Amino acid sequence: MSSSTDSPTLTTETTQLSPQPDTETAKPTKKITLKSSDNQIFEVEESVAMEFATVKSFFEDSPSTDTVPLPNVTAKPLSQVIEFCKEQIKFKANPDEAQKKKYNAEFVTEKSDKDLVDMIPVANYLEIKDLLDVLNQAVADRIENKSVEYVRSFFGIDNDFTAEEEAALRREHAWAYEGVDED
Amino acid sequence: MFFTLRTSAFNFLSIGYTILILSSTLALRFLEFQPSESHDDPVQVNVLRLKWHLNLDCVEMEERKWEDLEFDCLVNVLGRVGMESLLLHVPFVCRSWHEASRSPSCWKHLVFPQDIHLTWDVTLIDKFEDYYEIHNCSEDAFIKFVVGRSHGNCTVLSLPNDCSEEVLKYIADKCPALISLSLPADHFLSSESLSILPTLIGKWEHLENLWLGSSDYLVNIITEITLACSKFSGLSVSSATIREEEASAIVTNLPNIKSLILRGARMDLENLVIILQGCKNLVHLDVRDCRGFISDDERVLELASNIKTFMCEGSMLDDDEDNHQCFVNEY
Structure with a gap:
């Protein structure tokens, strides 16, 4: 999962990134560190982190923070959510509705039931509306007309x-x- | 109870956010007088501390469970599972799902099966009767029960074949927010109940899309749409007969229509031309499998060249009149 270059950077807290310079102001290419409830550290591009409305408002309030703790969110769903948002950024830069639809469909198709179920509270907490729509529909499709x-x-x-x-x-x-x- | 607690936690969070936004504004104003932003800035650090404090206060450390997922999010999922699941399965999963399934927001999109009462097969009504120990549930009562669940919030409604006048009147009264309405017709029966439809259109001022199972009363319906539904943009009529009267009504009353689906219609070339010349804003026109013009008619293709999705495959001249007549005579 973390081996390919496209995956989010996943390290343990002890091997955490180099210390941030104290006096630097925010740059466009800035990386943001997210910390999951199971103490995994994710370094993501600022643009990806800004897809999370919760994180975005957090940074608007406290622009000089460099680590955002996400006490509700475990590492696995978080890494999948980051993977989704990275792709969405690409579609924002080069809008292609058909490709985006295809990607979104594939993204949920290849996930296990548990992956989807675990991602929904995360997408909800981080307020990622597009992802939540995709996930909610996928889960609804999977339980439609199934027994209690x-x-x-x-x-x-x-x-x-x-x-x-x-x-x-x-x-x-x-x-x-x-x-x-x-x- | 879960939800009450959660709601208050969220309220608290939003109050917290307001305080924070106010304090950050102050902090930023303060910073304007500073040569550069610094992490050591005392105001900023205080804001941060307050933020951490709020965050940790409001969020339970334990992993969230599906039973107590935020109500709105759960409702969002349940609104997508389809009518059968929502009626027969969801309410029995657990208490919080039962409560969520009663939310009118779950019942905004109602797609009834086309056949809800058949003597030769188990339908949704049969299952409904079975689950809820109800005897002799009529089609009308069932539709009204389900639509009633939306408490006026229904925006997308697809009714079963050949609804009664009574049901249509009920829908007109109880679904003022309707955006899309589908009224299929069983072509082996007459669609007399549709005669009331023109008088009801006025109740759906938000209506944007209408699917009809026949072209009976089409001119009257279109006239009423023009008067009442300012955002109307899509019309679909199956097994339509589009004569000059209907084509002119479409052009005169719906000149800005964006989507028109007349698949399988009986429509002569000149009437299609009237539509193509009059509806300049069409982005989707489906006239596949029609009788009355040929699919590669050059004039049609030229007039349709600026329509983003134009489909006319399978359309042909109605040169089978004689065969058709034989067919009718045989039966």
Whole structure:
């Protein structure tokens, strides 16, 4: 994942980047360091980091920061999100709707169910609207017309209904339906 | 309960952000008097500290779980799973999904199966009856129940074949936000209920796209669209018969239409020419498999040359009148 040059730089905290010069002001090619909740360090181009609305507003408030901690975000989904945003930057520079659509489709097709499920809260937290749209649609497509048990295991959700509650739920729906019928 | 807590956390965060923006503005003003920006700047450092503090305060360190994903995000996913899942599966997954499935935002895009009641197959209504222990659920009641869930937020609606007048009236009253409406017709039955459609169009002032299963009452419908729907941009009519009357109505009332789909229509060359000459803003015109002109007619191709997507494959002159007549006589 981190071996190709296109992947985000992934190092452990101990082997962290060279210290930033204290007096330097922001440059266009500046790198920004993101730190995941499992203490992985990601060095990304500023333009990529600015795709994350959360990080962007963070920097607008505190322009001289160099490391942004992301306490909600683990390394794996973060690296995938960065990979997606890097491509989006290229499409911003050279707009090609057909290519972009193709890339977005391939991006989700090759991901496992778990990858998609793990990325959604990350894209949501980082406020990356385009990615969230792509992910939400992909996940929705994968669970469409699947059984309740399938959906639970897909998302790793525990059933918190008691048998009585579930039965009541079905009756409740019936009442709602009959209410409309009387109209 | 999860959501209440989360919402307050988010409110707190946004208040925090406001404070921060205010303080950063102050900080920047202060910095204007400094020769260069420095990390040692005391105001800036304080802002940073405040920021870290807020961030760590508001965000729980544990990994988020799907059950308590932010409500809006969950609703965004659930709004895309389709009607069957939303009705039959999603509410039973867990409590928070049940609550989310009741949000009108999940019911903005409603695509009904074309056939919801068949005697020879299990349809969505049969499953609905089975899941919710309801007996004899009528087609009308089912459609009204589902549409009612949107609480007026429905923007995209694709109805099943041949809806009753009652359903159409209900939709007109309950779906004022409609942007796209699809009304298929079963071609083996008459579409009498469509006669009411022209009187209802006025209720959908945001309507942009309309798909019709037949060209019955088309002229009246188009006239009403012009009066009520200022953003209207796309019309699709299947199995249409486009005579001069219809072609002129399209040109007169919808001169700025962007998308027109008349695939499989009976339409003579001169009527297609009327449309091509009158609708100069078309970006999409689909007249494939039509009867009444040939697909490589030079005049048509020239007039259509500035339309971004023009499709006319499979269209031919209707020289099969005799065969057609035989076919009709046989049946």
